[in-house]
Amino acid sequence: MGWLETLRTSWDAIRSHRLRSGLTMLGILIGIAAVILTVGLGEGAQQQVSSAINALGTNLLVVTPGSSTTGGVRGGSGTSVSLTASDATALGDKSVAPDIQAVAPSNSRSESLTAGSTNWTTSVVGTTPDWLGVRARTVDVGRFLTNQDISGEAANVVLGPSTAQELFGGADPVGRTVTIGNIPFTVVGVLASEGTSSAQNQDDQAVVPISTASDRIFGGSTRTSVQSIYVEATSADTLSAAYQEANQELLTLHHVTDPTAADFTIASQESLLSTATSVSKTLTILLGGVAALSLLVGGIGVMNIMLVSVTERIREIGLRKALGASPTLIRRQFLVEASVLGLAGGLLGALLGIVGALVLPGLISSTITVSPTATVLAILTSIAIGMAFGVYPASRAARLAPIDALRSE
Amino acid sequence: MSLDMTTPIPPVIGGPKTVIGIQDVTKIYQTGSVEVAALGGVSLRIDEGEYVAIMGPSGSGKSTLMHIIGCLDVATAGSYFLAGEDVSGLSENELAVIRNKRIGFVFQQFNLLTSLTAWRNVELPLSYAGVPKAERKRRAVAELERVGLGDRVEHKPTELSGGQQSRVALARALVNAPSLILADEPTGALDSKATADVLNVFSDLHRAGHTIVLITHEEDVAARAQRVVRLRDGFIESDTSNLVGGA
Numbered sequence: 282m283g284w285l286e287t288l289r290t291s292w293d294a295i296r297s298h299r300l301r302s303g304l305t306m307l308g309i310l311i312g313i314a315a316v317i318l319t320v321g322l323g324e325g326a327q328q329q330v331s332s333a334i335n336a337l338g339t340n341l342l343v344v345t346p347g348s349s350t351t352g353g354v355r356g357g358s359g360t361s362v363s364l365t366a367s368d369a370t371a372l373g374d375k376s377v378a379p380d381i382q383a384v385a386p387s388n389s390r391s392e393s394l395t396a397g398s399t400n401w402t403t404s405v406v407g408t409t410p411d412w413l414g415v416r417a418r419t420v421d422v423g424r425f426l427t428n429q430d431i432s433g434e435a436a437n438v439v440l441g442p443s444t445a446q447e448l449f450g451g452a453d454p455v456g457r458t459v460t461i462g463n464i465p466f467t468v469v470g471v472l473a474s475e476g477t478s479s480a481q482n483q484d485d486q487a488v489v490p491i492s493t494a495s496d497r498i499f500g501g502s503t504r505t506s507v508q509s510i511y512v513e514a515t516s517a518d519t520l521s522a523a524y525q526e527a528n529q530e531l532l533t534l535h536h537v538t539d540p541t542a543a544d545f546t547i548a549s550q551e552s553l554l555s556t557a558t559s560v561s562k563t564l565t566i567l568l569g570g571v572a573a574l575s576l577l578v579g580g581i582g583v584m585n586i587m588l589v590s591v592t593e594r595i596r597e598i599g600l601r602k603a604l605g606a607s608p609t610l611i612r613r614q615f616l617v618e619a620s621v622l623g624l625a626g627g628l629l630g631a632l633l634g635i636v637g638a639l640v641l642p643g644l645i646s647s648t649i650t651v652s653p654t655a656t657v658l659a660i661l662t663s664i665a666i667g668m669a670f671g672v673y674p675a676s677r678a679a680r681l682a683p684i685d686a687l688r689s690e
Numbered sequence: 691m692s693l694d695m696t697t698p699i700p701p702v703i704g705g706p707k708t709v710i711g712i713q714d715v716t717k718i719y720q721t722g723s724v725e726v727a728a729l730g731g732v733s734l735r736i737d738e739g740e741y742v743a744i745m746g747p748s749g750s751g752k753s754t755l756m757h758i759i760g761c762l763d764v765a766t767a768g769s770y771f772l773a774g775e776d777v778s779g780l781s782e783n784e785l786a787v788i789r790n791k792r793i794g795f796v797f798q799q800f801n802l803l804t805s806l807t808a809w810r811n812v813e814l815p816l817s818y819a820g821v822p823k824a825e826r827k828r829r830a831v832a833e834l835e836r837v838g839l840g841d842r843v844e845h846k847p848t849e850l851s852g853g854q855q856s857r858v859a860l861a862r863a864l865v866n867a868p869s870l871i872l873a874d875e876p877t878g879a880l881d882s883k884a885t886a887d888v889l890n891v892f893s894d895l896h897r898a899g900h901t902i903v904l905i906t907h908e909e910d911v912a913a914r915a916q917r918v919v920r921l922r923d924g925f926i927e928s929d930t931s932n933l934v935g936g937a
Contacts, residue, residue, distance in 0.1 A: 286817060297805050600801045603762060604862070605790020605818035607783040683762045687797065 284617075287610070291618035294590070295625075305586040306626035308579030309666065313630025313659045314637060315572035320655045321638050323565025325648035330557040340382070340520055341415065342512040342527060343548045344368075363544040366491070368534055369409075369510045378526035380519040385412040386507040388494055394487060395460040396448040403444050404486045405461060407494025415513040418483075423455040423470030430490040434497065438466040442474045443485040461487065462498045512547075520549060579626065580666040587619050587674035591681075598678050599687035608679040615675035616668055623667020627660040634659075708774070709870050709901045710736040710759060715768030717754050728754040730924035731768070736903065738869075741896040743912035744905045746921035753874075755921065756905045760793055760872045761785045773869040790818050794863030796873035800855045802847040808834060808858050809843045815866040833861040837891060853884030860891055864900075871895065873904045877911055889914050 295302045346363040369386035372378055387408040394401050406412075413425045421442065430437050438459055445454045445468075454468045466489065475483035489498070495505070514523035528540070528547055537543050591598070598611060606614075634656070638649040717729040729751045736742055746752040757763035758770065761777055764785075770778045777788055789795075794815075802811050812830035821829070831843055837857040847855055856876060863871050873892070877885040893914060896902055904915060912918050913932060920927040 283820075293805060596801065597803060600797075600803070601814070601818075602786065603760070603789060603795050603797075603801075604815045605786050605866075607786035607818075609783055610786075610818070684757050687762070687801070 287614050287617050288621070290614055291621050294594075294618055295621060298590075301586060301589075302622060305582055305622050306629065308582035309576070309623055309626025309663050310579075310630040310633060312572065312576030312579040313627050313663050314633040315575050316569060316659050316662075317631060317634030317651060317656055318637050318641070318649065319568035319572045320565060321634070321649040321651045322647065323561055323568060324650040324652055325642075326561045326564070327558050328650060329648055330561060331554055340514040340517050340523075341550050342514065342520070342524055343553070344372075344510040344512060344527065344531065345508070345546050345548070346506075346544065363535065364507050364510060365505050366495075366507055367505075368531060369507060371530055371534055372510065372512060372527055373411075377530055378523065380515050380522040380526055382513045382515045383411040383415050384513070385409050385415045385511040386491055386509075387412065387511060388491060388499060388506075388508045389486075390499055392461050392487075392498065394444070394448060396454075396457060399448050401444060401447040403441075403447075405494065405498060406486055406488045407491040407499070408488060409491055411513075412488065412511065415511045418475065419473040420470045421473040422453065423468070425470055426488065426490055431492050434492045435490055436464055436466045436493060436497075437469045437490065439470040439472060439488040440468055441472050441482075441484045441486045441488075443482060444487055445471045447485075459487070461489070464497055524549060576662065576666060580623075580670040583619055583622055583667055584670035584674060586622075587615060587671050588677070590618075591615065591674050591678045594678075595681065595685075596687065598681055599683045599685070602681070602683035603687065611681075612675045612679035615678050616671050619671025619675065620664050620667040623663045623665070623671075624660070626667075627663025630663065631656050631660055707738045708735055709738050709740075709772070710734065710903070711769075711771035712759070713769045715755075715758060715765040715770060717751070717758065717763070718766045727924055729758075729765070732921075732924075732926055734919065734926065734929075736901065738901055739896075739899050741892070741902045741914075741916040742904070743915035743918045744903065744921065745907060745909075745912050745918060746927075747907070749923075750921040751924040752905055752921045756872065756874055756903075759870075759903060760795060761788050786818075790815055791866060792869045794866065794868035794871045796856070796859050796863050796871065796876045798875040798878045800847075800859035800879075802855060802858055802862075804847050807844050807846055808839060808850070808861075811847070811858055812862045812865050814862065819866060829865055830861070833865045834858070836864070837861045851884070852880050853887045856880060856884065856888045857891065860888070864895075869901060871900055871902045873902065875906055876904065877906070877908065885911070 344364060364386075366386055369384050372381055373384040375381075385408050387406055389404050389406040391402060392405040394403060394405075408426075409431055410426050410428060412418075413420070420439070423439070425439055426437065429435065438461070440448070440454060440459070448454065448459060449457060454471060457468050459466050459468055472484070472488070491507070512523060512527055514520040524547055528543075531545055531547075532538075532540060532543060535544055601611065602608075635651055638651045642648055712732060712734045715729055715732045716727065719726045719728055732751075732755060734755075744752050744755060754763070758765050759772075761772070761780075765778060768778070769776065772788065772792055775788070777785065780788065803814075806814075809827060809830040812833055813826040816826040816829060831840070834840060834843055837860050839854060839857055839861065842850060842854060842858075847858065850858065859876075863873075871892075876892075877888055880888060889911065892902055892904065896916070902915075904911070906912055915932060917929070917931050919929045
């Protein structure tokens with residue numbers, strides 16, 4: 282009896298118990314669909330995060346105040362914040378840091394913006410003209426901030442496209458007035474859209490001169506300190522050199538002799554990326570593990586049903602043996618039957634997973650990337666599960682003595 | 691019944707015309723700590739073309755003997771030659787091949803697979819023998835025509851009468867051209883008309899030269915055979931020729 286014949290016999294047996302076979306497949310089906318969806322969700326999140334980080338701009342380093350201090354002692358000798366506007370100015374000095382192209386200190390806070398009778402709460406970013414290049418943004422309408430705006434503490438604002446839309450509807454916002462913290466600002470420009478792939482909405486923000494923001498909006502201790510300094514290297518090749526220069530310069534400025542006690546952190550895009558992806562990888566592994574468990578349960582279901590099937594078909598097995606089916610052949614037949622159950626469940630599960638990946642993003646607003654590798658792997662796994670859990674029932678069937686099998690009524 | 695033939699025919703194992711050569715076969719079942727001897731030492735020779743009925747009350751060992759003859763079970767001790775081949779020491783896989791090639795079984799309930807049509811039931815032994823599909827169908831249909839079921843080829847067992855089912859089972863037993871037809875109470879589930887029908891088929895087969903071993907507890911069924919072997923308590927009680935019966 283050839284393999285094709287065995288396959289047909291198995292298929293007949295599966296078809297003759299439609300409901301039971303269907304329910305058995307369901308276990309595998311759900312498991313495979315869950316694996317494909319969770320892995321897809323994880324990969325989707327990973328892509329989302331990396332595109333968000335890439336959107337920050339190329340050749341970018343981000344300096345943030347010390348998270349590497351220990352025991353609560355910060356290196357800034359008594360000051361509560363460790364990065365200042367003068368740090369940013371120093372980093373921008375070409376003679377000190379030749380590999381640094383541009384520097385943009387930035388402070389941001391959530392503020393309420395009012396235009397006429399409309400108000401909108403968004404992130405107000407105080408920064409310098411270099412921000413535009415460093416963050417790889419462009420201006421859609423009007424102009425960006427100028428050095429005159431900074432030195433003159435001008436009450437000028439550049440809006441993100443979403444923000445402009447929220448405050449002014451379709452009307453041209455350039456030249457209109459927006460009130461931030463009781464101070465009327467003149468809209469001088471609107472940023473071009475960054476796209477929607479970012480985790481945080483880069484299109485919804487208001488950019489003002491850092492001097493104006495520090496002195497007139499935020500006030501307090503933020504007058505001289507900055508929350509982050511964006512540093513752009515001259516090219517991707519000089520990124521590590523720029524990192525070294527910025528690090529050395531800041532250590533000197535902050536009088537820190539031990540580099541491990543630095544009161545600031547310099548993150549490159551790459552390090553941000555690897556942190557973010559490792560987080561979502563962990564999540565994927567966790568979710569995938571849960572899904573794999575459900576696959577295991579599905580496999581146990583296959584074994585259960587195959588054992589029932591062997592018991593139920595004892596007479597048939599006996600007869601087939603009497604007619605010349607060897608134990609090897611009987612074992613093969615039940616193994617093939619279990620594998621077919623697994624494969625059918627796997628294929629249907631993959632289908633359900635792919636349909637889910639197409640439908641779900643519309644409902645839960647997160648991308649699901651179905652990876653072909655994961656899908657093929659999942660289907661292969663389903664066959665393997667069918668086979669692995671079919672081994673025991675199949676060898677039970679093979680070991681049945683034909684007379685015992687024929688005797689049972 | 692003749693009384694002068696009670697001496698067992700001395701077996702000549704492996705003779706050219708010998709289909710079954712059984713020598714001092716015993717079968718002991720272990721039930722917990724109790725050993726039950728189902729067969730106490732049986733020697734039997736059946737030659738080609740013979741039509742033998744094996745009789746005996748329940749517990750006489752006739753079923754055990756039938757299982758050993760049919761290679762469905764192996765003897766505890768003794769030797770068994772089937773069509774000149776020693777089958778006493780074969781493995782399960784090897785016994786499967788012997789069953790497939792040498793023996794055509796007819797079971798009491800016919801044991802047809804209800805999900806398969808008549809011809810698919812008949813072709814089963816051929817498929818285990820590795821015969822190509824087209825030839826299987828041709829031979830299965832030819833065999834069904836031979837037992838008079840040429841118009842029932844595509845019927846399922848549930849659509850056939852008891853007599854027709856028994857003939858499907860016969861066709862299945864014959865399809866692989868076995869050395870031996872082994873029937874276990876083939877008329878047990880049939881009415882008298884169907885019984886007569888089936889016994890006529892057996893008689894025809896006997897005339898055609900087939901070797902038939904038939905296990906039964908019905909005297910009138912045994913009366914149609916050429917030779918009757920009676921078992922009691924695991925031993926052969928008598929082995930007689932039917933002068934009046936036979937073909």
